[in-house]
Amino acid sequence: MASGPYNYSYIFKYIIIGDMGVGKSCLLHQFTEKKFMADCPHTIGVEFGTRIIEVSGQKIKLQIWDTAGQERFRAVTRSYYRGAAGALMVYDITRRSTYNHLSSWLTDARNLTNPNTVIFLIGNKCDLEAQRDVTYEEAKQFAEENGLLFLEASAKTGEHVEEAFLDTAKKIYQNIQDGSLDLNAAESGVQHKPAAPRGNQLNTDQPPNKEGCPC
Amino acid sequence: MDALISVVQSKVAEPGDLQCLDCVSGTLVPDLSNGKYAFALVHCPAVGTQGLFVYRCQLPVKDSSDLTLSKVIAITSEFQYVIGTPTVDQSILQVKINSPDSALVIEVPFEPKSSNFFMNIKKCANVCIERMKQSIAPQFQWLDKYKAQLMAALGSPKDPFEPATFYETIPASTPAQTSQSSFGDAFVDLDPFADLASSRIPHRTSEYVSSADRNSELLTGGSDPALRNSNSANTLPAMSSQNSYVNCPKDPGFLVDFEGNILTRPAYVHPAPPKDDSSGSPWRQSDSLSDSNRISSSSSSSSESKTLGSLRGFEDDFSDIRVSTLKPTGTQYENASMASITTSSSTGSFESFTDQSSKSSTLIPEDDTDLAGYATIKPVFKPAGIRPEILKRREAEYTFPHNFRVFVGTWNVNGQTASEDLGPWLNVDEKQADIYAIGFQELDLSKEAFLFNDSVREDEWNKAIEKTLSRVGAYIQVKLIRLVGMMLLVFAKERHAPFIQNVIADTVGTGIMGKMGNKGGVAVRFDFHNTSFCFVNSHLAAHMEEFERRNQDYSDICSRMKFELASHRQPLSIRKGHEVIIWMGDLNYRISDLSVDVVKVHIDSGNFKGLMEYDQLYRQLRIEKVFKGFKEGAITFKPTYKYDPGTDNWDTSEKQRVPAWCDRILYLGSNIKQLVYRSHHKCKLSDHKPVSSLFDITVKVVDEKKFKQVVEEEIRKLDRQENDALPQVALSLNHLEFKDVRYMEPQTLTLDVANVGQVNTVAKFVNKLEDKHFCKDWLKVEPVEVFMMPADTMELSLTVQVDKNTAAALNSGEDTLEDILVFHLDNGKDYYITVSGNYTPSSFGASIEALVQMHGVIGEMSPEEIKKLEAGTRGEEARGADTFERFDIPKEIWMLVDHLFRNATKTENLFSEEGLHKDVLTIRDSLDIGMPEEMPGNVHSVAETLLMFLESLREPVIPYEYYNKCLECANNFTLCKQVLSQIPRSHRNVFKYLAAFIRELLMFSDENKLDTKTLATVFGEIFLRAPPSEREASLGRGRAHMQQISRKKATFVYQFIINEYDE
Incomplete structure (x- = not known):
């Protein structure tokens, strides 16, 4: 049985990527805190958040790495792609440039993650319909062409934020269930946590230690 | 060793090496020959199996000849025995033995030795079962020999078995x-x-x-x-x-152990699917999910009760859920072929329950007008990710109180059949009860009930109750639990079914040997909405004087009754984990210290209150010897014991029992309101009268919406706690700007890092992807790693220092003063610290090729011009002449050498005495910014500056690509000259110029004390620098190697000092 306030059987690692100012940190904050951060400073570094969710009766702990979007950090943030089970790729529906850069982000995501990493495209700021610069249809098409899950969401109103994070987890869980995601693979981004005495597992619920990864 | 065992041992040892493990003597039932028998547990070590050998004994048994084998039974997994009760005088114990090929009833002395004997047999049978589980068939061929012997002895009139x-x-x-x-x-x-x-x-x-x-x-x-x-x-x-x-x-089949527990055979024997519960022993059928939450389609009459689930063994009757659909006749529901809902004996899954509730809701008549808000409530399930204790604390926020009517009845029926209408007991109230808890004692006084816990009465009374309740409304059976004569039935209105969860029952026997089920208690616990209930029905020890035994029985029931709940690590007990406890039963406390007649007088005068002072339970309760904390309503009814059955007359038997309030209902809990406490004298079939009580119990009903909200909040809180518990620091700056960084002039900026999190943290700078070092070579950070406790603040200092190794790249634009440092918290996030700055180009770190093309000082040139010059200098010597005139050598070198030549040829320790750093910087400025008439600083500073300048050259005087050639030919001047002729002209010019200067200095060696070797060594190191690609390799090759290289470098320069060189 569980010790501690709650327990879970899997840990999924997520990364959030995309141009500066598309609302990556706000999405994370909305997801973990159910709040909108109005004056969110640019992320200089990598934020880290966690939340327990439930998928098919399984408790899953999401470890979410929210990366800096500024171009100058691009080389550095590539370190974090490794071992991600899910990648949330975010653009801003009111700024076409952020949409135009998606292929570059996607290239990074494809090159730096494992083939089973679930990539979810999020068109953020869908509350700002009046300033829309990217249509839903074209983004949907882009997502379909590239085999991405897709939703338009709003970190401000919370619309579709849960869905994006949860659907990603469902897809990952499905991959585990149908065997396409090998949990034993080093970079699956998923840790299984059998119901064993917690004493043996002290570190499994911690973010991976930097020293452990050769970056 | 036991004498009998010795004799048997000698007997079985004769034909083979068998061992007698244990032996008891006794008789057979029925026994026509009145013989004495020995029952021996015989072990065959070769195959590890055992047999039960029955020997007829010739008394007294002195040796093996006094034993005649009369039966052999293999102790297989199917071997069974049932221990009976001892005879009245407690001297003889009957045991029934049953195996696939044999059966017999034996009588053995009622003593521990006999018990041990059967325990040993049970162990052997268990071993067989374990083996069969592992698909190892136990071998019993060794018994065949003995069986054959018996067959041969066929016809012996003394043998009661007569194999034929x-x-x-x-x-x-x-x-x-x-x-x-x-x-x-x-x-x-x-x-x-x-x-x-x-x-x-x-x-x-x-x-x-x-x-x-x-x-x-x-x-x-x-x-x-x-x-x-x-x-x-x-x-x-x-x-x-x-x-x-x-x-x-x-x-x-079944086995019985000495505790009177009937043990069903392990699941693998049954055709039924194996149970999935792994916690219990293989013998015990425990509540498991697969057994619970069944939905039965009942196509038979609507009042029929069905036991769902297994046909396995007696015990299952208790653990399985019964579904009984009781319908008022004549309603539209009567003929409905419907799925009725059982309650779960453990937590159900959300899906299945939702499903059920939707089905049931369509069937529930909206008959409760008083439940306006309640009717819309749906069952709520506890989310998996959060501990129940956490939600319990905020219960008040998401529950609202609602009163439910609970009927509790108890009756000692003295083993009678259910031949009487129960309406006068159960159906006397206007308002339908939401829950019925009905306890019986002495339901069945038969030996079968006592020994096998099986009773036809169970079904009989159950049906009688269902029939009675069906006249009131639609009730489902929550649970039926029985131990011998104690039976507890809990019914609930069908509409409450989805809200009754975690139904668990247990029994405790406190009768004979403190264990048998003739006395003791049975209990059912469940959660109704968010309130936990526990009903206990007990029959405590009898006899007037045994009140302390009754107290003890109560304690035993409390301590031994356990309810295993999946969501709780510790099993619940009656008194722990229940908000509503109602205890009913024939508690058997009597009215003492008064004669029969006096008691009857009091009764007749209705002085129950006065009589109560003599009631043992009242007295024991008052001094807290029993039922501590329980309450009991005032008794306003006549004692319920003892009547002549079928009448309202007090016991007229010889014993003339004193009337007593044996049958009681007590309760414990803060939200219980007792409405009535009464007896029912119309029910006459027993020597007891039934007792009942009505309660209004305030139950916490969950408001689904509010509950979800609280869950949401709590999960948020936990996530937030977890996120807050992540290490967190604050940096006073995340960007450091270094302005006008100059060669050899370190600049330091500091920033503060504060641990603003709640935990200790180790923070350190870590390498970026594929980088060998966490920062560029021109940056120094101190400290690299810090340990910080909450609220600690540390200063990090970052120093930019451009030196001979890093200047060239900054001059040429190959590198810039830009870097991103990753400041990582162990188990936490990363902070980026960006560093940037502008570098003031210097002639230091420039290339000879670029310098010879600069007419003015470098400080007057734009960085772009410098970059262009540096870019154009890579091996493209000839091109510069097109644009403007080239100097032969960089003017900076000329100025330094010329100054030394004019001022220091006779200075001692030139090139070995250190200059002043301040002077060096001034000299650097004079070279980079403006050419003063007179070189500042002393000559030693100028000499050192010259060496530093040469050292910082982007390409050494002998370019990297000639480095190895020069070393190879260092001993041969001709070859040296050849190599030198190949290097770019400006480099050769510098070399020649400096060699000439060295020779000049040596001409004054008397004064300046310089010698050829010293100068050759000093300049050798500067002229010949290993290419960057070879530097690291040579570092690892040891001191001797380095010295050898140094000597070669010196030799190369030496050649040009001692020999006259001209092109």
């Missing part, structure tokens, strides 16, 4: 024989063990056979409801022996 006839099919008995058999009935009392197997004993009279059949029905009935139903319905005559013989091997 033993296996014959038993002729069927007729119904007539059964019904006429008075002896058979008597036999039941005498011999409760006569059973299906003993029915094969041909010596029995026909009466005997038929009575045995009757018992076999009881036995098999316990595990086969179909059989039992047919019995109770009287649709079939007594079954034939043939049938029972046929049924025997199919009968799942």
Whole structure:
């Protein structure tokens, strides 16, 4: 049985990527805190958040790495792609440039993650319909062409934020269930946590230690 | 060792090396020969199996010749025995033994030795079962020899088994024989063990056979409801022996241990799917998810009660959920072929329950007008990710109180059949109760009930109650639990079914040996909405003077009753984990210290209050010896014990019992309001009168919406706590700007890092992807790693220092003063610290090629011009001439050398005495920014600056690509000259110029004390620098190697000092 306030059987690692100012940190904050951060400073570094969710009766702990979007950090943030089970790729529906850069982000995501990493495209700021610069249809098409899950969401109103994070987890869980995601693979981004005495597992619920990864 | 064991040992050791593990003496039942027998547990070490050997004894038993083998039974996994109760004088214990090929009833002394003997047998049988589970078939061939011996001895008149006839099919008995058999009935009392197997004993009279059949029905009935139903319905005559013989091997069987627990056979024997519960022993059927939450389609009459689930064994009757759909007749629901809902005995899954509730909701008549808000409530399930204790604390926020009516009744029915209408007991109130909890004692006084815990009365009374309740409304059975004569039934209105969860029952026997079920208690616990209930029905020790024993029974029931709940690590007990506890039963406390007559006078005068002072329970309760904390309503009814059955007359038997309030209902809990506490004198069939009480119990009903909100909040809170518990620091700056960084002039900026998190953290700079070092070479950070406790603040200092190694790249634009440092918290996030700055280009770090093309000082040139010059200098010597005139050598070198030449040729320790750093910087400025008339600083500073300048050259005087050639030919001046002729002209010019200067200096060696070797060594190191690609490799090759290289470098320069060189 569980010790501690709650327990879970899997840990999924997520990364959030995309141009500066598309609302990556706000999405994370909305997801973990159910709040909108109005004056969110640019992320200089990598934020880290966690939340327990439930998928098919399984408790899953999401470890979410929210990366800096500024171009100058691009080389550095590539370190974090490794071992991600899910990648949330975010653009801003009111700024076409952020949409135009998606292929570059996607290239990074494809090159730096494992083939089973679930990539979810999020068109953020869908509350700002009046300033829309990217249509839903074209983004949907882009997502379909590239085999991405897709939703338009709003970190401000919370619309579709849960869905994006949860659907990603469902897809990952499905991959585990149908065997396409090998949990034993080093970079699956998923840790299984059998119901064993917690004493043996002290570190499994911690973010991976930097020293452990050769970056 | 026991003498008998020794004799048996000697007996079994004769033909083979068998061992007698244990032995008891006794007799056989029925015994026509009145012989004494020895029962030996014999072990065959070769195969590790055991047999039960029965020897007829020639008394006194002195040696093995006094033993005659009369029966051998293999102790297989199917070997069974049932321990009976001791005889009245407690001297003899009957044990029924049953195996696939044999059956017998034996009597052994009632003493620990006998108990141990059977425990040993049980262990052996268990070993067999374990083996079979592992698919290892136990071997019993070694017994064949003995069986053959017995076959050979066929016809011995002394052998009660008579093998020749033993296996014959038993002729069927007729119904007539059964019904006429008075002896058979008597036999039941005498011999409760006569059973299906003993029915094969041909010596029995026909009466005997038929009575045995009757018992076999009881036995098999316990595990086969179909059989039992047919019995109770009287649709079939007594079954034939043939049938029972046929049924025997199919009968799942049972074992009884010394605690009186009936142990079903392990699941693998059964055709039923194996249970998935791994916690229990293989013997015990425990509540498991697969057994719970069943939905039964009941196509039979609506008032029929069905036991769902297993046909496995007696115990299952308790653990399985019963579904009984009781409908008021004549309603639109009567004919509905419907799925009724059972409650779960453990937590159900969300899906299944939602499903059920939706089904049931369509069927529930909206009859409760008083439940306006309640009617819309749906069952809420506890989310998996959060601990229940956390939600419990905020219960008040998401629950609202709602009163439910609970009827509690208790009746000691003295073993009578359910022949009386129960309406006067159960159906006397206007308002329908939401929950009925009904306890019986002495439901069944038969030996079968006592020994096998099987009772036809159970079904009988259950049906009687269901029938009675169905006249009131639609009720479902939450649970039926029975131990011997104590039965507790809990019913709830059908509409409440989805809200009753975690139904668990347990029993505790406190009777004979403190364990048997003739006394004790049975209990059912469940959660109704968000309030936990526990109903206990007990029958405590009898007899006027035994009140302390009753107190003890109460304590035992409290301590031994356990409810295993999946969501709780510790099992719940009656008093721990329940908000509503209602305890009913024949508690057996009497009115003491008053004579029968006095008591009756008080009763007649209605002085119950006065009489209560003599009530043992009242007294014990008051001094907190029992039922601590429980409350009992004032008794306003006559004592319920003891009446002549069928009347309202006090006991007229010889014993003339003092009337007593044996039958009581007590309660414990803060939200319980007792409405009425009464007896029911219209019910006359027992020597007790039933008692009942109505309660209004305030239950916490969950408001689904609010509950979800609270769950959401709590999960958020936990996530936030977890996120807050991540290490967190604050940096005073995340960007450092270094302005006008100059060669050899370090600049330091600091920033503060504060641990603003709640935990200790180790923070350190870590490498970026594929970088060898966490920062560029021109940056120094101190400290690299810090340990910080919460609220600690540390200063990090970052120093930019451009030196000979890093200047060239910054001059040429290959590198810039830009860097990103990753400041990582162990188990936490990363902070980026960006560093940037502008570098003031210097002639230091420039290339000779670029310098010779600069007419003015470098400080007057734009960085772009410098970059262009540096870019154009890579091996493209000739091109510069097109744009403007080139100097032969960089003017900076000329200025430094010229100054030394003019001022320092006679200075001692030139090139070995250190200059002043301040001077060096001034000299650097004079070279980079403006050319003063006179070189500042002393000559040593100028000399050092010259060396530093040469060292910082982007390409050394001898370019990297000639480095190895030069070393190779260092000993040969001709070759040296050849190499030198190949290097770019400006480099050669510098080399020649400096060589000439060295020779000049040596001309004054008397004054300046310089020598050729010293200068050759100093300049050798500067002219010849290993290419960057080779530097690291040579570092690892040891001191001797380095010295050898240094010597070669010096030799190369030496050649040009001592020899005259001209192109």
